[in-house]
Amino acid sequence: MTSFDVSLESGLKKLDEYLLSRSYITGYHASKDDLTVHTSLVKPPPSDFVNVSRWYNHIEALLRICGVSGEGCGVTIEGSAPASKEAITTPPVADNKASAVEEDDDDDVDLFGEETEEEKKAAEERAASVKASGKKKESGKSSVLLDVKPWDDETDMKKLEEAVRSVQMEGLLWGASHLIPVGYGIKKLQIMMTIVDDLVSVDSLIEEHLTVEPISEYVQSCDIAAFNKI
Template sequence: MAVTFSDMGSAAGLKKLDEYLLTRSYISGYQASKDDITVYAALSGAPSSSYVNVSRWYNHIDALLRISGVSGEGCGVTIEGFAPTEAIATPPAEDSKAAAAEDDDDDDDDVDLFGEETEEEKKAAEERAAAVKASGKKKESGKSSVLLDVKPWDDETDMKKLEEAVRSVHMDGLHWGACKLVPVGYGIKKLQIMLTIVDDLVSVDTLIEEHLTTEPVNEYVQSCDIVAFNKI
């Protein structure tokens, strides 16, 4: 059953979440899921220790994201007034399996591991393409949600300009989501930002190495780390 929260930046919203977590370890189910990531991203930072249950839950999810990531699907939590839905939405399981099966079938057919395509293989590929075109179907590529840590050079780095520089990177299949500033120490904060990628179009390593840590973005960005990577 889907869960809905609102006013996550207010005392009333945090109190409601604290009461909700009084008898629960996670937002839904019995393991950490994308529902927890949704609520985690909606908070502006670590909550006050006066919200005992929220603080316990937040520290646990924060540790999971740093150590092993979160793979549970969840049931689809909604945060009113906050919409990183594209970055963390979970499609129906049947659709996911069908898309995965279709991708596997196409990959087996299209990839030649031992050399150039033979005439028979080329003919088969052309026939498949013609059949797809005739049926009006379009191959669907898998997607992934990524939580990224973006670190500035020092405490004098303008974090607003850093975020603008990061979001200025455009690639086919790349969609930026919600973000927040997280204290690191000595007055330095890092940008934690969510993004969705189309797996066939975007490599996160390429995004970091060729776009986020090169000119002109590297005027503000010192380094980037992948905190969580989940297929959706």
């Protein structure tokens, strides 16, 4: 079981070294272990801890976009009580001021909980209204996190990212990205994208666009790191 004491600078340094060659606390996908450590940080880590800051910002982005559902392998935080089940499974709520319109919108959608009876009724009424007006129901969307690996440490990662983002098609929207060290001076590109399910197939996107010439000049392989319905 992995253990950290993030209340001390020495603990943050240990975590920073641990994340040098890792994207997540345990495993290859975001899990409840990441939420446990994320929750124990009372504020964003100092920028001096490059790897911790990169990991922290990535988990923040996942929580805003699609949440974290992986079980994890187990992690403990020294000097603090074990996180409750509710604290681990429920993403933290951002402490931001919102306008009255934004607050009304937030009341309509519960991103991480189950639908209430009122929400179900409202959804049924909207569906009936769309059907009555002859409008086509909007396709579902998914949030996808891609790991894009270069050929070697001499690959220009800026050009690699430009090549990836040059792929444009209906139903595809590129999002935030960052570089993650994987060892021996090599870094991989981790990039978020949002797709319309009926218009974009991730497997086809990778096979027919991201791993063929001229992009294959920079990209050795491209894998799905996380896939979540929106």
